[in-house]
Amino acid sequence: MRVLVVEDERKVASFVARSLREKACAVDVASTGRQALESARAAEYDMILLDLRLPDMDGLDVCRRLRENGVETPILMLTARGLVDERVRGLDAGADDYLVKPFALAELHARIRALGRRGLKRGVVLRFADLVLDRRKRTVERAGREVPLTQKEFALLEFLMLRAPETVGRSEIIEHVWDSTFDSGSNLVEVYMNRLRQKVDHGHGVKLLHTVRGIGYRLGLGS
Numbered sequence: 441m442r443v444l445v446v447e448d449e450r451k452v453a454s455f456v457a458r459s460l461r462e463k464a465c466a467v468d469v470a471s472t473g474r475q476a477l478e479s480a481r482a483a484e485y486d487m488i489l490l491d492l493r494l495p496d497m498d499g500l501d502v503c504r505r506l507r508e509n510g511v512e513t514p515i516l517m518l519t520a521r522g523l524v525d526e527r528v529r530g531l532d533a534g535a536d537d538y539l540v541k542p543f544a545l546a547e548l549h550a551r552i553r554a555l556g557r558r559g560l561k562r563g564v565v566l567r568f569a570d571l572v573l574d575r576r577k578r579t580v581e582r583a584g585r586e587v588p589l590t591q592k593e594f595a596l597l598e599f600l601m602l603r604a605p606e607t608v609g610r611s612e613i614i615e616h617v618w619d620s621t622f623d624s625g626s627n628l629v630e631v632y633m634n635r636l637r638q639k640v641d642h643g644h645g646v647k648l649l650h651t652v653r654g655i656g657y658r659l660g661l662g663s
Contacts, residue, residue, distance in 0.1 A: 448495050487556065569661060604658065
């Protein structure tokens with residue numbers, strides 16, 4: 441999951457971003473409304489955490505502009521104000537949920553999971569051949585046996601399963617699995633794909649992870 445955190449308080453933004461990265465999320469941070477709008481135009485996000493008070497414009501205006509620009513990404517509004525009329529204004533502006541500061545990280549993560557489930561197009565459990573990925577429990581099994589994956593390996597496999605049997609380009613993988621700090625010139629994508637092959641395909645007669653030369657990678661039954 442790729443998340444955009446829009447928060448001008450540096451400590452809060454860093455704290456939230458770090459906690460999300462520990463959950464295998466790719467996180468970009470914007471400190472102003474203008475940066476948020478530019479980031480949303482430049483990349484596709486699975487979730488936007490939007491602070492109500494920003495230095496250059498109100499979070500409500502940012503939310504409205506995002507919706508007017510056709511951005512359908514779930515938006516979780518963060519605010520120090522808990523008044524009912526403020527929450528109503530936020531929801532009317534296009535926000536999907538509201539969280540009042542100070543909040544517990546456990547509640548933040550729970551709300552993100554809840555919003556994410558609403559947008560799941562393929563459900564909580566993904567299946568391809570004898571490969572099963574549970575997005576809620578964050579577990580993977582191949583032929584009934586658990587496949588231990590790191591957080592980033594899990595995110596990469598999840599993206600490939602969501603797009604299977606399509607071939608996914610390297611740039612698309614970077615866009616969805618890594619954040620804006622990723623060095624596109626590195627070979628990390630290739631390294632992680634090799635690790636996945638070792639964990640998912642090793643010891644099985646049928647290989648599921650394939651490289652399509654010059655295009656990208658895919659999950660499939662054919663060669």
